[in-house]
Every structure is written in structure tokens, then in C-alpha cells.
Amino acid sequence: MQAEPTTRAPVLPRGCTNFKLRQxxxxxxxxxxxxxxxCGLKTTQYSLLSHVLTLxxxxxxxxxVAMKMDAxxxxxxxxxxxxxxxxxxxxxxxxxxxxxxxxxxxxEKRAEAQHHWKAAQLALNETLGVERVMALHALVDDSxxxxxxxxxxxxxxxx
Numbered sequence: 001m002q003a004e005p006t007t008r009a010p011v012l013p014r015g016c017t018n019f020k021l022r023q024x025x026x027x028x029x030x031x032x033x034x035x036x037x038x039c040g041l042k043t044t045q046y047s048l049l050s051h052v053l054t055l056x057x058x059x060x061x062x063x064x065v066a067m068k069m070d071a072x073x074x075x076x077x078x079x080x081x082x083x084x085x086x087x088x089x090x091x092x093x094x095x096x097x098x099x100x101x102x103x104x105x106x107x108e109k110r111a112e113a114q115h116h117w118k119a120a121q122l123a124l125n126e127t128l129g130v131e132r133v134m135a136l137h138a139l140v141d142d143s144x145x146x147x148x149x150x151x152x153x154x155x156x157x158x159x
Contacts, residue, residue, distance in 0.1 A: 028124070029043065031124060034120075035116045035117070035119050035123075036116050039109070039112050039113045039115075039116050041116075045077070045081060046113045046114075048063075048067075048074075048081060049081065049086060049106055049109065049110040049113070051063060051066060051067055052101070052102045052106070053110055056099070056100055057099040058099060058100055059092060059099060060078065063100060078100065081106065085103055085105050085106070086109050086110075087100055087106055088100070088103055
């Protein structure tokens with residue numbers, strides 16, 4: 001008598017991937033936010049200052065594309081930086097366009113904040129282990145590449 005081959009059901013992930021990623025993101029964001037609060041910035045503001053420093057002067061629409069966020073979210077997040085005098089919105093090539101520039105005060109704030117960001121990053125590396133953080137980066141990058149083919153539908157979520 002011949003044994004019948006057994007077919008195993010595929011093992012599938014348990015739970016909601018979106019929920020699990022949001023849990024991880026909330027915990028990591030809280031870690032970075034606590035450190036960045038020491039210099040009076042939110043992590044989103046530090047990221048914006050860094051992008052304007054690197055890419056600027058830049059049109060806000062191009063900045064939104066580079067940061068993979070919608071234009072209304074960028075405008076809302078840029079306003080406090082402009083109000084604080086860290087970024088200016090100046091006239092662009094024509095009357096309808098504007099360019100975001102980092103100011104000297106913005107450069108100083110970003111340099112101060114960079115020390116806090118680095119402290120948060122090093123603490124995360126220490127807690128999770130450098131290998132796990134590198135693997136997480138690779139997994140996120142690979143996942144983003146694979147998901148790039150899917151259509152993006154903005155739901156108005158803040159970054």
C-alpha cells in the first residue's frame with residue numbers, strides 16, 4: 001500500500017499587516033519624537049528642513065513629490081517652519097511659482113536637531129541591533145519597490 005502524499009496548506013501571515021506596521025511605526029515615531037522634542041522640532045519638521053537643505057531652493061510641489069507626500073500635507077507641515085523663520089517661500093521663475101529656501105536660522109536649527117536625530121538613531125540601533133535595523137531597511141526598501149507598481153490613492157493622511 002502506497003502512502004498518499006500529504007499536501008499542507010500554505011502558511012499565511014496572521015493578523016493585519018497594516019495594523020502591525022502602524023504599531024511599529026507609532027512606537028518608532030514616539031522614540032524619535034521624544035528625542036527631537038529636546039530641540040523643539042517634530043521629526044516631520046526635521047525631515048522637511050533636511051530635504052529643503054539638500055534639494056532647495058525647490059518648488060513646494062517638487063518637494064512634495066520628492067518626499068512622497070501630497071501637496072496639501074506638505075503645505076500644512078511647511079507653515080510652522082516658515083513661521084519660525086527657518087524656511088522662506090520666495091518668488092520663483094514666474095509670478096505663480098514659489099521656491100522654498102532654508103534660512104541661516106533653519107540651517108542652525110537643522111544642525112542642532114541632527115544631533116538629536118543621531119542620538120535617537122543610535123539608541124534604536126542599540127535596542128534592536130544594527131543587523132535587525134539593516135534588515136528592516138532592506139525589507140522596507142524592497143517592499144516599496146514591489147509596491148511601486150500599485151496605484152496610489154491618497155486618503156488625506158498626514159505624514
